[in-house]
Amino acid sequence: MFRSRPRRLALATLTVVPLLALTACGGSADAQGGAAQLDVPAAEADGPLDLSGVCPATVVMQQDWQPEAEHGAMYSLVGADHTVDIEAKSVTGSLVAQGVDTGVDIEVRPGGPNVNFQPVPSLMYLDDSILLGAVTTDGQIAGLADNPVVTVASQLTNSPQMVMWDPESHEGATTIKEAAADGDPLVASGDVFPQLLAAQGIIDKSQIDLSFEGTPQRFVSDPSILQQGFATAEPYSYENEIPQWNKPVDYQLISEVGYSVYPEALAVRADKLEENADCLAKLVPIMQQSQIDYLEDPQATNELIVDLVDQYQTGWTYSLGVADYSVKAQKDLGIVTDDPASGVFGQIDPDRMAEIVDTFGTLLVNAGQIDSADIDPESLYTNEFIDDSISMGS
CATH class of the missing domain: 3.40.190.10 (Periplasmic binding protein-like II)
Structure with missing residues (x-):
């Protein structure tokens, strides 16, 4: 399975933030000090939006x-x-x-x-x-x-999953295949989607690097690499929330190349x-x-x-x-x-x-x-x- 989800831990910095000690008790109310009142009407009895009696409580x-x-x-x-x-x-x-x-x-x-x-x-x-x-x-x-x-x-x-790259390091590249043409590593956290790309000749198997740990550290320090990410997050985060980068990235959705x-x-x-x-x-x-x-x-x-x-x-x-x-x-x-x-x-x-x-x-x-x-x-x-x-x- 393509497990890329350890991806944006502490994106705003270049180190992983340690887990904080959790001291609150289970069942605690929200940060406002207690639950707000629900101010909406009840669904019509037995209507399509009435889940009582048919769904778990x-x-x-x-x-x-x-x-x-x-x-x-x-x-x-x-x-x-x-x-x-x-x-x-x-x-x-x-x-x-x-x-x-x-x-x-x-x-x-x-x-x-x-x-x-x-x-x-x-x-x-x-x-x-x-x-x-x-x-x-x-x-x-x-x-x-x-x-x-x-x-x-x-x-x-x-899928919002993507492969991203630095446009300056891969000038003119508009696809994963073009960005990978020089043989640079594709850094990911699981091998199913890289193997899918390799099977199609988009990358070579030798380019697969499964060391991605979910931080921007390596991409910032070595912008020649290609890296997995989410097109719904990283393009914004890298440009606006990572001061060591603060510029656009290019990418292609892997749904466009067989991740169906x-x-x-x-x-x-x-x-x-x-x-x-x-x-x-x-x-x-x-x-x-x-x-x-x-x-x-x-x-x-x-x-x-x-x-x-x-x-x-x-x-x-x-x-x-x-x-x-x-x-x-x-x-x-x-x-x-x-x-x-x-x-x-x-x-x-x-x-x-x-x-x-x-x-x-x-x-x-x-x-x-x-x-x-x-x-x-x-x-x-x-x-x-x-x-x-x-x-x-x-």
């Missing part, structure tokens, strides 16, 4: 990394009455969708260092209170044997799908719409995300500037779009899923992460809960 959602704008669809559902558990690193409040109280609570948990970098499917099998997890398709395939999950909706349509996975898609444990079907029939359309609504009006959610980062105190840094840039990039770069095949937002394309299995099954076998690439693509997803009337253009 607290709908637990597990993200794969620290709070950030790429996770806005989840965090945008957290009501104003939320509380923050600083020790457990979670936020809980009324689940508010489309301006109404759905009758249940939502708890959003971050991943990455907060869970010792465990993959989300593993977490879902360790704790069956997690209903929805953010699982990228190559990670889903990697965990299929021991922790099978089923994707029920896409949130980010295309669904990033951070919403998944349910395979053995929990049927028993949660009534809940998912209402919750999945809410998640489809929440991503669209978030991108249209992100301010309050971005402020919550930044506040959570500040309260969690894990060494991760995240600013409103990055969050606002991310929202714009998600839209401008086509990272969040309707499914091109159907025109429905969040729907999984069967042909694309089959292509993903063909490509990444082989790569994961070669990487020693799975034993067999004999995988039925249809076992990885279902569109049965998708509301096909929901689109970004509607």
Whole structure:
């Protein structure tokens, strides 16, 4: 699995900030000294936004990394009455969708260092209170044997992962292949996507360097390298928040060169799908719409995300500037779009899923992460809960 998530630890400096001692008790209220009152109407009883009676009293959602704008669809559902558990690193409040109280609570948990970098499917099998997890398709395939999950909706349509380079050191380069032409290292934290590039002749295998630790230290000191990153964050951070750099970077999305996975898609444990079907029939359309609504009006959610980062105190840094840039990039770069095949937002394309299995099954076998690439693509997803009337253009 391509695990690049140890990426922006302490971007504003050139050293990794140590984890701070956490002295707050679990279940602590937010930084304002207590939960705000929820001032929204209740959903119409038994209507499409009423989740009471069909969903768990607290709908637990597990993200794969620290709070950030790429996770806005989840965090945008957290009501104003939320509380923050600083020790457990979670936020809980009324689940508010489309301006109404759905009758249940939502708890959003971050991943990455907060869970010792465990993959989300593993977490879902360790704790069956997690209903929805953010699982990228190559990670889903990697965990299929021991922790099978089923994707029920896409949130980010295309991966924001990129390869970036210094435009002065790679003058005139507009693609990864052009930037890599002189043989400089591609520094990454996982080998699946570099191996994908090597298999296509975009880079040579000798250029793969898996020593990326998530800081800008090496890129700043050796601008000849190519480096993994997120097009929704690093271009802004490197130009505006790293004083030792403070200039643009160039990049290409790896989704343009074969990294076709669904990033951070919403998944349910395979053995929990049927028993949660009534809940998912209402919750999945809410998640489809929440991503669209978030991108249209992100301010309050971005402020919550930044506040959570500040309260969690894990060494991760995240600013409103990055969050606002991310929202714009998600839209401008086509990272969040309707499914091109159907025109429905969040729907999984069967042909694309089959292509993903063909490509990444082989790569994961070669990487020693799975034993067999004999995988039925249809076992990885279902569109049965998708509301096909929901689109970004509607």
